[in-house]
Amino acid sequence: MTAALAAVVHNGTALWYLTRATGLVSLVLLSATVVLGIVASVGWTAARWPRFLSQEVHRNLSLFCIVLIAIHIVTTVADGFVPIGYLDAFVPLQSPYRPLWIGLGALAFDMLLAVAITSGLRARIGVRTWRGVHYLAYACWPIAVLHGLGSGTDARLSITVLINVVCIGSVVGALAWRLIAAPGVPSTRRLAASGVATALVIGIGAFALAGPLQPGWSKRAGTSPAVLAEINAHFAVKSAATPSGAATGKAPSNGAGSSAAGMPAVPFTANVNGTVQSSSPNGAGEVEVVLSLQVQGSSAPLVVKLTGTAVNGGVAMSSSQVVFGDAQGAVTALDGSNVGATVRGPSGPINLQMLLNIDQSAGSVSGTVSGSSGGR
Numbered sequence: 001m002t003a004a005l006a007a008v009v010h011n012g013t014a015l016w017y018l019t020r021a022t023g024l025v026s027l028v029l030l031s032a033t034v035v036l037g038i039v040a041s042v043g044w045t046a047a048r049w050p051r052f053l054s055q056e057v058h059r060n061l062s063l064f065c066i067v068l069i070a071i072h073i074v075t076t077v078a079d080g081f082v083p084i085g086y087l088d089a090f091v092p093l094q095s096p097y098r099p100l101w102i103g104l105g106a107l108a109f110d111m112l113l114a115v116a117i118t119s120g121l122r123a124r125i126g127v128r129t130w131r132g133v134h135y136l137a138y139a140c141w142p143i144a145v146l147h148g149l150g151s152g153t154d155a156r157l158s159i160t161v162l163i164n165v166v167c168i169g170s171v172v173g174a175l176a177w178r179l180i181a182a183p184g185v186p187s188t189r190r191l192a193a194s195g196v197a198t199a200l201v202i203g204i205g206a207f208a209l210a211g212p213l214q215p216g217w218s219k220r221a222g223t224s225p226a227v228l229a230e231i232n233a234h235f236a237v238k239s240a241a242t243p244s245g246a247a248t249g250k251a252p253s254n255g256a257g258s259s260a261a262g263m264p265a266v267p268f269t270a271n272v273n274g275t276v277q278s279s280s281p282n283g284a285g286e287v288e289v290v291l292s293l294q295v296q297g298s299s300a301p302l303v304v305k306l307t308g309t310a311v312n313g314g315v316a317m318s319s320s321q322v323v324f325g326d327a328q329g330a331v332t333a334l335d336g337s338n339v340g341a342t343v344r345g346p347s348g349p350i351n352l353q354m355l356l357n358i359d360q361s362a363g364s365v366s367g368t369v370s371g372s373s374g375g376r
Helices: 005-011 014-042 051-079 099-120 127-134 136-151 158-181 187-210 225-241
Strands: 268-279 286-295 301-311 314-324 327-335 338-345 348-359 364-373
Touching: 014 051, 014 136, 014 158, 051 099, 099 127, 099 136, 127 136, 136 158, 136 187, 158 187, 268 348, 286 364, 301 327, 314 338, 314 348
Parallel strands: none
Antiparallel strands: 268 286, 268 364, 286 301, 301 314, 314 327, 327 338, 338 348, 348 364
């Protein structure tokens, strides 16, 4: 893990909004680039839209799209909401967060970079080589669509669905128009292209309906349990701080049902395991330790954040925060690896007693947690 709950809470949501917005706008620009590329390949012209204008707009949109994708990558990494690094933007299947779907984004970006670089070297490498590489722009479009559907947390929002439908419809419509309008295209080639386009649309639609548009996609997409615990805890904190449960703009679906439904009935004793993350946010001797735990037999995440001064490999606590499903509170006792806490949720206060084994070198935590009613 490269991002702890503390970083998520402190960073706010501005970067998250920016990374999602730039991702969606990049898809719109990429779709427009593909459509203009198809128009330019046919040689369509009009009195107010000469052919060179299509080519110029196509080129400028491509460059603008790459710039927006770069902003999308920078804001995603800087946000720290999920553990994605700069290397994950170029090397597929490296990200611990939804590796396949983030990997598709990296693959699409690599393809676009190859197109941009070879376009700049067109005079040196020859038109034939340039044209062969240029076809990657068409191949990266469906990959980018799948990346957006599979990696985003807002695939079920109406505006996101509308944008995806419009982008897919525009590209497919342009391709159909090209097959009809372009002279000299053999019938077998038209049929083959029509079959590929139809299969692509059906495949993307079936994937969206069975995957990202269904509850539980976050878990099925490959999000690690530790990251899910941090995300759930973050939303528990944000929901408690938002009047009347107003939407915060982030709406992941993790497949665990509501946090309240996943809370164990008190009294209980259960094993826990998870991860530990330490950081020095201000570089002035202050330390933040975040324990992201999963309670056996419960789908509610348990996250403990300790803030204080580093002392003999531990922390002299000055403040704390504990989130257990929909309940939140603070540490009430800290003696080595024995942690006491009280959290308050919809069903009332709960006293927690944790006996933990913390391995800092491995970044892992194991142990037991007991819960009892906290009275009134």
